[in-house]
Amino acid sequence: MIASDKACQGPSGLKHELQQQTSLKTLQQQFKMSKLDLVIFGATGFTGKHAVEHLARGMKEFSGRSWGIAGRSKKKLEEVLQEISKKTDANLSGVRVIVADCGDYESLKAMCAQTRVVVNCCGPYRLYGEPVVKAAVECGAHHVDVSGEPQFIELMQIQYDKQARDAGVYVVSACGLDSVPNDMGVIYLEQNFEGTLNSVESYLSSSLPPEFQKEANGYINYGTWESLVHSLIHWDELAPLRKKLYSERMPTFKPKLQKRSPIHRYNNGWCIPFMGADNSIVYRTQRNLYETQNKRPVQFKAYLYFKSLLHVVMLMFFGILLYVMTRTKFTAKLLLDHPRVFSGGFIAKEGPKKEVSQNTRFTVELVGRGWPQGVDVASTAPERTMRAKISALDPGYGFTTLALLMCANTILTEKDKMPTTGGVLTTGAAFSNTSLIKKLQDNNTTFEIIDKK
Numbered sequence: 001m002i003a004s005d006k007a008c009q010g011p012s013g014l015k016h017e018l019q020q021q022t023s024l025k026t027l028q029q030q031f032k033m034s035k036l037d038l039v040i041f042g043a044t045g046f047t048g049k050h051a052v053e054h055l056a057r058g059m060k061e062f063s064g065r066s067w068g069i070a071g072r073s074k075k076k077l078e079e080v081l082q083e084i085s086k087k088t089d090a091n092l093s094g095v096r097v098i099v100a101d102c103g104d105y106e107s108l109k110a111m112c113a114q115t116r117v118v119v120n121c122c123g124p125y126r127l128y129g130e131p132v133v134k135a136a137v138e139c140g141a142h143h144v145d146v147s148g149e150p151q152f153i154e155l156m157q158i159q160y161d162k163q164a165r166d167a168g169v170y171v172v173s174a175c176g177l178d179s180v181p182n183d184m185g186v187i188y189l190e191q192n193f194e195g196t197l198n199s200v201e202s203y204l205s206s207s208l209p210p211e212f213q214k215e216a217n218g219y220i221n222y223g224t225w226e227s228l229v230h231s232l233i234h235w236d237e238l239a240p241l242r243k244k245l246y247s248e249r250m251p252t253f254k255p256k257l258q259k260r261s262p263i264h265r266y267n268n269g270w271c272i273p274f275m276g277a278d279n280s281i282v283y284r285t286q287r288n289l290y291e292t293q294n295k296r297p298v299q300f301k302a303y304l305y306f307k308s309l310l311h312v313v314m315l316m317f318f319g320i321l322l323y324v325m326t327r328t329k330f331t332a333k334l335l336l337d338h339p340r341v342f343s344g345g346f347i348a349k350e351g352p353k354k355e356v357s358q359n360t361r362f363t364v365e366l367v368g369r370g371w372p373q374g375v376d377v378a379s380t381a382p383e384r385t386m387r388a389k390i391s392a393l394d395p396g397y398g399f400t401t402l403a404l405l406m407c408a409n410t411i412l413t414e415k416d417k418m419p420t421t422g423g424v425l426t427t428g429a430a431f432s433n434t435s436l437i438k439k440l441q442d443n444n445t446t447f448e449i450i451d452k453k
Contacts, residue, residue, distance in 0.1 A: 034114070035113075035114060035115060035116060036066045036067055036068050036096060036114055036115040036116070037062075037065040037066050037067060037115070037116050037117065037412055038065070038067045038068075038115055038116065038117040038118070038119050038408050038412070039067065039068045039069065039070050039096075039098060039111060039114065039115040039117075039118055039119065040052055040055075040067070040068070040069050040070065040119045040121060041070045041071065041100060041111065041118055041119065041120050041121060041122055041132060042070075042071060042120065042121035042122030042123075043069035043070060043071050043077060043080055043121065044071045044072075044073065044076045044077060044079075044080050045071075045121055045122065045123075045223065046221045046222075046223055046397070047121040047123075047146060047221070047223070047397060047400065047401060047404075048069075048071070048080075048121035048122070049080060049083075049084070050397045050398070050400075050401040051119060051121060051401045051404065051405060052069060052080060052081070052084050053084050053087065053088065054401055054402065054405055055067055055405070056084050056085065056087075056088045056090040056092060057088050057090070058090070059405070059443075061405075061406065061409045061413075061439060062405070062409060065409075065412070066096075067095065067096075068095055068096030068097065068098055068114070068115065069081070069095060069096075069097060069098070070097075070098040070099070070100045070111050071099070071100065071122075072099065072100070072101045073099075074097060074099050077097045077099075078097060081095055081097070096114070098110070098111050098114060102122065102128040102131050102132065105131055105134075105135065108131055108132055108134075108135035109135045109138065109139055111135070112132075112135045112136045112138070112139035112141040113139045113141075115141055116141060116142065116411075116412065117141065117142045117143070117144065117408045117411055117412060118132065118136045118141050118142070118143045118144070119144055119145075119404060119405065119408050120132050120133075120143060120144065120145040121145070121146065121404075123145075123146075123147065123149075123223055123226070123227055124149065124223070124226050124227040124230050125145060125147040125149050125152040125153075125173075125227070126149050126151055126152040126227075126230055126231070126234065127230065129145065129147060129152050129156070130152075130155075130156070130159075133156050133160055133171055134160065136169065136171070137160055137163045137164050137167055137169055137171065138163075138167075140167050140168070140169055141169065142169050142170045142171070142172075142408075142411050143169070143170070143171045143172070144170075144172050144173075144175050144404060144407045144408050144411070145172075145173050145174075145175060145404075146173075146174070146175055146176035146178070146400055146404050147173045147174060147178070147227070147277075148174055148176070148177075148178030148179065148224075148227065148276055148277040149227050149230070149231050149277065150231065150238060150277050150280045151231060151234050151237050151238060151241060152173070153173045153174060153277065153280075153281075154238075154241050154242065154245050154280070154284075155241060156171060156173065156424050157245060157284075157424040158241065158244055158245055160424055161423045161424040164422050164423045164424050165421045165422050165423040167422065168421075168422045169422050170411055170418065170422050170423065170425060170430055171423070171424040171425070172407060172411075172424075172425050172426070172427060172430050173424075173426075174277055174281050174426065174427060175403055175404045175407040175427060176399070176400030176401070176403050176404055177362065177395045177396060177399060177400045177403075178276055178277045178278065178281070179276070179277055179278040179281040179282070179426075179427070180403040180407075180427055180440075181204075181362070181364040181390040182202050182204075182278040182281070182282055182300075182302060182364060182366070183278070183281050183282050183285055183426055183427045183428040184390075184427055184428060184431065184436060184437055184440075184447075185200075185202070185364055185366045185388060185390045185447070186200050186282055186285070186286075186298055186300060186366065186368075186428065187285075187428050187432045187437070188388060188390075188437055188447050189366050189368045189386060189388045189449075190298060190368075192386070192388070192449050193368060193370060193384070193386055194372065194373055195370055195371050195372040195373045195375070195384055196296060196370045196371045196373075196375075196377050197298050197368050197369075197370040198253070198255065198257075198296075198298070198299065198369055198370040198371070198377075198382050199255075199257040199298065199299040199300070199301075199368070199369050199370070199382075200282075200298055200299070200300050200301075200366050200367065200368045200369075201257070201260075201300075201301050201302075201303065201366070201367045202274070202278070202300070202301070202302040202303065202364055202365070202366050202367075203266060203267070203271060203303050203304075203305040203364070203365045203366075203367075204274060204302065204303070204304055204305060204362065204363070204364050205269075205304070205305040205306070205362070205363050205365075206360055206361065206362045206363070206395060207360070207361050207363075208356065208359060208360045208361075209359055221347075221396065221397070222339055222347060224347075224396065225336075225339045225343065225347040226336060228322075229322075229326060229332060229335050229336055232322060232323055232326040233326045233332055235323075235326075246287070250287060250290060250297060253296060253297065253299070255381065255382065256299070257299035257300070257301060259273075259301065260273075260301075260303070262316070263309075263312055263313075263316070264303075266303070266305060267305070267365075268307070269305050269306055269307045270305075270306050270307075270308070270309045270311075270312040271303040271304060271305050271306070271312070272303060272304050272312055272315065272316055273301075273302070273303055273304075274302040274303055274304045275319065276302070278300075278302045279300060279301065279302050281426050281427075281428075282298075282300040282302075282426075282428070283300065284426045284429070285426040285427075285428030285429045285432075286298050286299075286300070286428075288425065288426065288428075288429040289428075289429065289432070292419070292429075298368075305365070314344075318343075318344065321342075322335070322342070325342070357394045357396065357397055357398065358393060358394050358398065359393065359394075360393065360394060360395060360396075361391060361392070361393050361395075362391065362392065362395035362399070363389060363390070363391040364389070364390040364391070365387060365388070365389050365450075366387065366388045366389075366390070367385065367386075367387050368385065368386045368387070368388070369382045369384065369385050370382050370384055371383065371384060372384050384452075384453065385451075385452075385453045386449060386451065386452045386453070387449070387450050387451040387452075388447070388448065388449050388450065389446060389447075389448055389450050390445070390446060390447050391445070391446040392440075392444060392445040392446065393444070399445065402440070402443055402445070403440065403445075406436060406439045406440055406443070407427060407430075407431065407436065409439065410431055410434050410435070410436050410439065411430075414434040414435065417433045417434045417435075418430055418431065418433070418434060
């Protein structure tokens with residue numbers, strides 16, 4: 001991890017800090033007249049390329065916006081522009097190319113000084129994310145990313161929340177499939193509940209038409225696998241991180257949402273706990289809204305849904321094997337070097353085929369329980385149930401990239417509807433009062449109430 005410059009003490013530390021301030025002032029003056037609205041950092045990677053293609057296809061939300069791309073190799077960045085220009089028939093000659101490297105902090109500051117929002121597509125974030133966040137905060141640029149890595153996300157809140165608030169900038173992680181559908185889905189459900197929402201249980205599923213299943217060459221990009229493996233390697237870091245992040249517990253709200261059995265039935269299918277970042281992200285959102293708005297927090301638990309019990313049993317076995325293998329360096333390296341073998345063909349270094357990605361649909365079904373308006377929540381059991389559904393095609397990259405860019409756009413256009421202080425925030429805490437959900441709906445993402453009792 002990159003240590004803060006404020007760790008320097010004495011005259012030499014002060015001199016170094018003054019030099020940095022002068023350097024930053026020089027950078028800001030240099031790029032003041034040509035500051036971009038957003039820069040896609042990591043534009044030569046899998047997710048970064050998708051982000052560039054989205055912008056190249058002329059998304060109406062970005063009409064008139066200036067943007068650039070950044071990465072380690074100028075040659076590769078120019079090749080990306082040529083490739084996407086040919087694919088989309090878009091003139092990208094005016095897109096600014098910026099050379100920036102996570103190992104060269106001055107280059108990161110030069111990049112951040114040129115933009116209002118850094119769209120960070122360079123992961124795994126626990127390996128490469130912190131210097132980008134640090135540079136963005138120092139240079140007064142907002143930062144969004146698609147990290148689903150709880151250790152990184154929560155560490156950034158501990159280390160940079162105060163600096164971000166002091167600088168008046170937003171640092172928002174988990175702006176993709178992790179964890180926009182669940183985090184903003186809970187916000188959506190609460191906005192439509194017409195009463196007091198006590199708890200939400202979430203069920204994530206995906207489907208691929210049979211005619212495309214034979215074309216599958218891995219379903220998920222290697223970068224996602226790499227992030228998962230590193231998160232499991234450092235799983236033991238979470239407990240002390242959270243103790244430091246939340247020194248005081250929230251009050252207990254009743255009735256308490258209980259954990260279901262490791263395998264349970266729901267809607268003619270089978271479910272297991274979802275071990276991604278969504279539970280922690282929704283908790284952080286609800287805690288933030290409780291602390292800043294005195295709003296009763298919504299309890300939340302996420303599950304994966306399958307029609308086949310066999311798939312559930314296989315996935316649980318795979319999850320246990322994966323965790324055990326991340327306990328030693330040797331076996332963890334095997335996981336990273338041979339993803340196809342240890343994921344049963346689910347992960348491939350070359351990534352999924354376009355036809356497979358574009359025809360995979362994800363669905364998140366949210367089941368909310370609470371009380372109608374006017375009911376005494378302290379003396380009655382929750383009697384209202386409402387179900388919402390969030391769904392879109394291409395969950396890993398189409399939807400993820402769309403959500404990432406819509407989060408960046410919302411910062412650019414609706415800061416007046418966001419928390420006035422800035423800070424390191426979740427999507428729900430940052431965007432609950434904005435039109436982010438409407439923007440996603442306008443771009444082929446379904447948010448709908450499907451049942452109310």
